[in-house]
Amino acid sequence: MIDLRGKVILITGASRGIGAGIARVLGKAGAELILHYGRSRAQAEALAREIGLDRTRLLEADLSREEALLRLWEEALRWRGRIDVLVNNAGVAIAAAPESDLEQWRAAWEETWRINVLAAAHLCREAIAHFRARGGGVIINIASRAAFRGDTPEYLAYAASKGALVALTRSIARGYGSDNITAFVVAPGFVRTDMAEAFIQRYGLDYVTGDIPLGQMAEPEDVGYVVAFLASGLARHATGATIDINGASYVH
Numbered sequence: 001m002i003d004l005r006g007k008v009i010l011i012t013g014a015s016r017g018i019g020a021g022i023a024r025v026l027g028k029a030g031a032e033l034i035l036h037y038g039r040s041r042a043q044a045e046a047l048a049r050e051i052g053l054d055r056t057r058l059l060e061a062d063l064s065r066e067e068a069l070l071r072l073w074e075e076a077l078r079w080r081g082r083i084d085v086l087v088n089n090a091g092v093a094i095a096a097a098p099e100s101d102l103e104q105w106r107a108a109w110e111e112t113w114r115i116n117v118l119a120a121a122h123l124c125r126e127a128i129a130h131f132r133a134r135g136g137g138v139i140i141n142i143a144s145r146a147a148f149r150g151d152t153p154e155y156l157a158y159a160a161s162k163g164a165l166v167a168l169t170r171s172i173a174r175g176y177g178s179d180n181i182t183a184f185v186v187a188p189g190f191v192r193t194d195m196a197e198a199f200i201q202r203y204g205l206d207y208v209t210g211d212i213p214l215g216q217m218a219e220p221e222d223v224g225y226v227v228a229f230l231a232s233g234l235a236r237h238a239t240g241a242t243i244d245i246n247g248a249s250y251v252h
């Protein structure tokens with residue numbers, strides 16, 4: 001039912017975890033994919049081979065560097081001459097409780113903000129200009145349950161950054177709906193990736209799965225199915241909305 005053939009979609013952080021799961025699902029639905037990666041080149045290359053080299057373009061960029069991410073957008077645009085959907089998925093979760101020393105605290109907040117907020121905002125800015133010129137487009141920002149529920153003291157910066165991403169997305173939906181630009185938040189709870197593994201190491205498996213009525217973490221592809229639906233245009237009138245993927249562990 002969901003057919004993404006002919007749609008050009010940029011996914012950040014497609015090399016691993018949720019981004020790779022999104023890429024697999026969108027690839028199966030026929031999309032043309034720009035797969036962004038940072039350090040995990042080999043994994044990104046394997047994913048591109050799996051989906052098909054004729055339908056994928058691999059692009060490297062350190063999202064903490066503004067010039068690198070502006071170059072990423074330019075090169076992504078050059079591939080097929082247009083982008084229909086932007087998926088801001090790349091993100092970091094860096095631990096630093098208020099009790100940690102000031103240097104560690106500051107470094108965690110600055111790096112979290114650069115990647116989770118600024119990089120996504122800059123790419124949204126580029127996308128808005130491009131979509132306005134082309135008559136529309138879709139932005140899908142991967143936030144987190146933490147934006148709504150809050151997080152542990154070690155991850156205050158993470159939760160705050162995801163809250164910022166939610167407000168950014170809703171504002172774009174309100175500000176640019178008349179330009180046929182739609183914007184959505186996807187808010188996962190725990191998803192089985194390296195990032196979730198870091199939480200399991202720190203707090204234990206029971207902390208991660210204990211309050212999920214479905215009894216297990218989501219898989220990266222579970223996020224992919226929701227993104228495929230949003231990218232298809234079928235959910236146009238739900239613009240500005242958040243889709244939770246947390247097994248009812250937090251219902252708001």
Ligand SMILES: NC(=O)c1ccc[n+]([C@@H]2O[C@H](COP(=O)([O-])OP(=O)(O)OC[C@H]3O[C@@H](n4cnc5c(N)ncnc54)[C@H](OP(=O)(O)O)[C@@H]3O)[C@@H](O)[C@H]2O)c1
Pocket residue numbers: 012013014015016017018019037038039040041061062063064089090091092093115142143144145187188189190191192193194195196
């Ligand atoms: N897993 C969860 O339980 C969960 C829950 C809620 C929300 N989320 C959100 O979902 C998104 C994906 O999470 P995940 O679990 O898949 O994380 P992950 O397994 O740690 O993967 C992170 C991805 O982001 C990329 N990335 C990180 N920093 C980068 C940088 N400076 N420059 C370029 N790329 C960078 C990584 O690329 P390279 O490896 O190539 O450098 C990788 O592809 C994040 O926004 C996260 O906050 C995750």
